Ligand SMILES: Nc1ncnc2c1ncn2[C@@H]1O[C@H](COP(=O)(O)OP(=O)(O)O)[C@@H](O)[C@H]1O
């Protein structure tokens with residue numbers, strides 16, 4: 001039974017294949033998070049989706065990956081995403097808070113301490129921190145590989161009991177996830193470097209780092225004694241299975 005966890009949700013769980021925000025999926029996740037909160041679990045949510053949410057507001061722009069375009073999408077999208085979270089959590093009588101960070105905040109002792117103190121205070125006040133990379137200022141060396149890296153750093157900072165990474169796949173497969181011959185790997189040892197060979201080059205459109213970063217971050221986090229549960233964020237009731245001990249995805253442990 002976990003009492004303190006970090007949950008990371010990837011772009012492809014929060015948006016539809018056409019790039020629009022998937023309100024049904026977000027709403028279902030908030031319901032599940034509220035149920036965990038009601039059961040006394042302290043949690044921090046790391047949520048991607050700002051760029052996708054912003055892109056939907058400014059359609060028809062060239063998708064050339066320009067830094068300024070990404071900054072604009074995330075700046076307008078983050079507001080929209082947080083407003084949605086605010087409304088959905090309020091439906092459960094819960095407050096949520098926005099926390100934005102760059103890689104620099106984990107390198108600078110003062111920033112690190114300020115962030116840690118803020119998380120502590122938010123959790124004491126029963127607020128759900130919703131964390132994202134500060135895409136407006138996180139450019140080049142201030143950028144995380146992706147939010148999986150940010151999630152791993154927050155999990156270690158808070159010394160949580162588990163990191164849950166929700167994506168659009170069930171977990172790590174021993175081949176291409178859409179190949180019927182591929183099998184899900186339920187358990188991975190952090191020290192096992194052979195599993196990286198299963199990662200395919202191709203990944204879904206919205207995400208940044210893909211399965212390779214997920215696996216690297218999971219192994220690094222697990223080596224620090226924090227188990228990492230990778231699973232499908234669209235699987236109904238997935239978060240309830242954290243407590244039952246029957247995780248349907250891939251579990252990475254020390
Ligand atoms: N061996 C593998 N098992 C599972 N997924 C894999 C594998 N190799 C590559 N992937 C890809 O990794 C992707 C998940 O990473 P990503 O797109 O970054 O997700 P997210 O947006 O949730 O962070 C999946 O779309 C999947 O196609």
Ligand SMILES: N[C@@H](CCC(=O)OP(=O)(O)O)C(=O)O
Nearest residue numbers: 011049050051146147207208
């Ligand atoms: N900060 C970005 C998320 C980038 C990212 O890491 O996405 P993902 O690989 O889907 O977790 C956003 O909010 O759109």
